[in-house]
Amino acid sequence: MKLDQLPSPYFGNFIFNQMQKSTLNYIGRFFIIVIIQIFVLNNIQISGYINPFFYVFLILILPFNIPKYLLLVVAFLLGITIDMFSNTAGMHASATVFMAFLRPGVIYLTSIKKEFEPKTFPGFHNMDASWIATYSIIMIFCHHTLLFFLEVFSFNEFLSTIWRSLLSSLVTFSLVFIGFMLESRPQKR
Amino acid sequence: MRNLINFIKKHHFFFIFLALQTIAFIMMVQSNHYHRSIWVNSANKLTGQLYKNYANIEEYFYLKNINKKLIQENKALIEQTPYSFLKTDQQTFHINDTIYKRQYTYINADIINNSVNRRNNYITINKGSLHGVERDMGVITPMGVIGIVKDVSPNFSSVISLLHMDTRISAKIKKNGHLGTILWDAPNYRKVTMKHIPLHVEVQTGDTIITSGYSKIFPEGINIGTISDYKIRRGENFLTIKVELFEDFNKVRNVHVVNNIYRQEQKELEVRSTTQPVFW
Numbered sequence: 156m157k158l159d160q161l162p163s164p165y166f167g168n169f170i171f172n173q174m175q176k177s178t179l180n181y182i183g184r185f186f187i188i189v190i191i192q193i194f195v196l197n198n199i200q201i202s203g204y205i206n207p208f209f210y211v212f213l214i215l216i217l218p219f220n221i222p223k224y225l226l227l228v229v230a231f232l233l234g235i236t237i238d239m240f241s242n243t244a245g246m247h248a249s250a251t252v253f254m255a256f257l258r259p260g261v262i263y264l265t266s267i268k269k270e271f272e273p274k275t276f277p278g279f280h281n282m283d284a285s286w287i288a289t290y291s292i293i294m295i296f297c298h299h300t301l302l303f304f305l306e307v308f309s310f311n312e313f314l315s316t317i318w319r320s321l322l323s324s325l326v327t328f329s330l331v332f333i334g335f336m337l338e339s340r341p342q343k344r
Numbered sequence: 345m346r347n348l349i350n351f352i353k354k355h356h357f358f359f360i361f362l363a364l365q366t367i368a369f370i371m372m373v374q375s376n377h378y379h380r381s382i383w384v385n386s387a388n389k390l391t392g393q394l395y396k397n398y399a400n401i402e403e404y405f406y407l408k409n410i411n412k413k414l415i416q417e418n419k420a421l422i423e424q425t426p427y428s429f430l431k432t433d434q435q436t437f438h439i440n441d442t443i444y445k446r447q448y449t450y451i452n453a454d455i456i457n458n459s460v461n462r463r464n465n466y467i468t469i470n471k472g473s474l475h476g477v478e479r480d481m482g483v484i485t486p487m488g489v490i491g492i493v494k495d496v497s498p499n500f501s502s503v504i505s506l507l508h509m510d511t512r513i514s515a516k517i518k519k520n521g522h523l524g525t526i527l528w529d530a531p532n533y534r535k536v537t538m539k540h541i542p543l544h545v546e547v548q549t550g551d552t553i554i555t556s557g558y559s560k561i562f563p564e565g566i567n568i569g570t571i572s573d574y575k576i577r578r579g580e581n582f583l584t585i586k587v588e589l590f591e592d593f594n595k596v597r598n599v600h601v602v603n604n605i606y607r608q609e610q611k612e613l614e615v616r617s618t619t620q621p622v623f624w
Contacts, residue, residue, distance in 0.1 A: 194398060197459065198459075205461075206461055206462070223356070223357040223360075224356060224357065224360050227357070227360045227361055227364055228360075228364075230364075231364045231367075231368075234368070235368075238371075239390075239391050240391050240394075240395075241459075241462075242466040242468075242502060243464075244371040244372055244374070244375035245367070245368040245369065245370070245371030245372035245375070246368075246372060248364070248367075248368040248371070249365055249368035249369060249372070252361060252364045252365055252368065253361075253365070256357075256358075256361045259357075305372065306462065306463050306464065307463055
């Protein structure tokens with residue numbers, strides 16, 4: 156029997172092992188992050204219309220070894236939930252799915268280590284701060300640029316749109332960095 | 345066939361990505377073109393209920409301001425009643441009610457979701473089709489124009505704010521009646537732009553801008569704002585006027601939905617007269 160004809164243990168094992176603890180953790184995080192985004196951050200505006208979109212943090216902290224299809228589906232669900240609450244049919248979903256699509260590539264290009272143990276997720280306990288900063292800034296900027304261009308839906312105001320997405324990215328990044336710090340606290344088991 | 349399936353399996357990441365992006369884009373395009381947008385909006389049952397609960401809590405923090413406004417409105421209303429006028433003529437005059445026919449009715453509503461910081465802002469209010477709200481009704485406050493109803497569900501409606509790229513409102517300068525168009529160019533949510541006022545019209549900063557009443561949506565004479573700045577763009581035949589709004593969109597809580605009783609009649613007439621060929 157060839158190796159690749161063996162029933163793949165990958166999907167089944169993942170779902171079975173991870174289901175109990177970490178999946179529930181992530182579902183909890185999903186709701187907390189959505190509530191923070193809708194009720195707190197959507198009401199914040201700093202000098203004009205800089206709007207932090209902290210909810211992308213959920214995509215950033217998903218485990219390294221998450222199946223790729225699941226990554227996209229989670230991103231779509233997250234985006235569409237934010238869309239429902241902010242009257243922007245499909246905009247956030249599109250930007251978030253795009254960001255999730257880039258994630259494996261960005262991780263591959265930025266990190267020296269190419270193999271990750273199952274169940275590990277990005278954080279200060281296994282990666283250094285500069286990697287986290289690079290990784291988050293690239294991802295957040297891609298997400299925000301697409302989002303703001305979809306919102307304006309033309310290239311007429313190209314520079315102002317880029318400028319807005321840059322500023323918003325910085326604000327989001329500072330929030331995400333705080334989020335990483337909170338996630339990486341030593342946990343009691 | 346098997347090759348195709350293998351190909352899709354191998355690149356399933358990319359294909360799922362494409363599929364999800366397509367869904368998202370279809371939603372976006374649909375919501376732009378059809379006013380009866382799909383379930384992804386803040387007027388549906390789940391999101392509307394959540395926002396309502398949130399607004400109930402938030403409302404306590406605005407009670408003081410609302411009271412202040414109510415007192416001012418009451419004062420203005422009392423000043424208009426017959427009791428506050430001195431009778432100087434003993435000959436009473438008749439008001440025959442058949443002269444005045446009611447054209448507008450109003451529905452009170454509370455804003456339960458609002459934003460001012462996007463490029464396209466929407467407002468959700470807590471009255472819907474059960475209370476008589478319909479599409480294309482105007483939304484106003486005593487201090488200004490707020491927006492136009494876009495979608496209604498039984499208990500909620502979603503309103504396109506004045507602060508939206510596509511909003512155009514017919515307005516005029518109060519002192520000389522010249523007609524123009526109000527639109528919003530971001531980012532300052534306190535200011536809108538008035539266009540289509542010809543160069544020969546004399547305007548001054550501080551002039552009041554009111555609605556024209558030509559739009560079938562808003563009654564005539566609703567306050568919008570005052571002129572804060574105007575300039576002539578090179579090569580244009582029209583003034584570009586900056587108007588400072590009376591209403592602070594970030595603070596507004598209570599609104600009135602305007603129902604024009606003769607809207608349908610006027611609309612049908614106008615459609616008929618523009619589409620039917622004319623022979624003279």
